[in-house]
Amino acid sequence: MHELSIALGILEMLEKNNYLKDIKIVKTINLTIGNYSGIDKNYLEFAFQNLGDNRFKIVILDCNYNETDDIKVNEIIAD
Amino acid sequence: MYPEHKKISIQRNALEANEIIAKSNKSKFELNKIFVVNMLSSPGSGKTSILEHIIPILKNKNIKACVIEGDVETDLDKKRIDALNIPSYQIITKGTCHLDARMIDKSLLNIDLNNLDILFIENVGNLVCPTSFNLGEDFKAVVLSITEGDDKPLKYPAAFYKSEIMIINKIDLLKVLDSNIEKIKENALSINNNLKIFKVSCKTNEGVNGLTDYFIKQVFIKQQR
Numbered sequence: 001m002h003e004l005s006i007a008l009g010i011l012e013m014l015e016k017n018n019y020l021k022d023i024k025i026v027k028t029i030n031l032t033i034g035n036y037s038g039i040d041k042n043y044l045e046f047a048f049q050n051l052g053d054n055r056f057k058i059v060i061l062d063c064n065y066n067e068t069d070d071i072k073v074n075e076i077i078a079d
Numbered sequence: 080m081y082p083e084h085k086k087i088s089i090q091r092n093a094l095e096a097n098e099i100i101a102k103s104n105k106s107k108f109e110l111n112k113i114f115v116v117n118m119l120s121s122p123g124s125g126k127t128s129i130l131e132h133i134i135p136i137l138k139n140k141n142i143k144a145c146v147i148e149g150d151v152e153t154d155l156d157k158k159r160i161d162a163l164n165i166p167s168y169q170i171i172t173k174g175t176c177h178l179d180a181r182m183i184d185k186s187l188l189n190i191d192l193n194n195l196d197i198l199f200i201e202n203v204g205n206l207v208c209p210t211s212f213n214l215g216e217d218f219k220a221v222v223l224s225i226t227e228g229d230d231k232p233l234k235y236p237a238a239f240y241k242s243e244i245m246i247i248n249k250i251d252l253l254k255v256l257d258s259n260i261e262k263i264k265e266n267a268l269s270i271n272n273n274l275k276i277f278k279v280s281c282k283t284n285e286g287v288n289g290l291t292d293y294f295i296k297q298v299f300i301k302q303q304r
Contacts, residue, residue, distance in 0.1 A: 002212075013091055036240040038237040073093050074088070075087065078087065
């Protein structure tokens, strides 16, 4: 279940680049997931909700798919 | 959407943190002109057996090889590599289903990069998870044994899409199985038309020299860059 590592990687990227400053709760993450990335959207959503980080406890993933191996975070919607 | 919600544009690679470390690993390999192969497969397809067969040939040709072994538990594979009298390093992931760039970065502290021509990274046996994580390698090699079925490339496309070569192992069993090697090739090429395909048997040694020659050629190309 590498989706947990992907979720942790996204969290690290968001933290390092200061996107989570003053954010209390992340409601939606919009992602582009390539069909060759080996990612299952439902597992990734479950991984975020169970990271132990309350900001992601109810997060919903909104995914676009393409014919690549990309895993890209496009946008977050947060309070 | 409620007006109090903030929309924050990100537009970044989800695995940016891993990519940064992978690039650093790659710089170290480039500096020392080391050719690096990330080997992927299901458990039991024969990654370690293939290494046991090609490394002695590399040694005879004075090509210095090293293996990083990735396993969920045990150093059994490392012990098999140690019997070949080459340097090796074991990463035990304790449940994690793949290697990532940070694990490789740490393991490089234990490897003499100045004295190496080729590094094999034997990833955790798993055809899904390791495909997402760049380690800084030159290319990925996917190993598929014919016992796994000819539909494997279609069921696990990412591993075949991202690999430069596919090694079909255990071809000595073709005579007793219903596997269709042409179907395996056709399915793999439908995912990645550029895939180079090698057929080997670690029982009969068929195809082992051809595969080893290919790696030797890659080492020379790397050293001439």
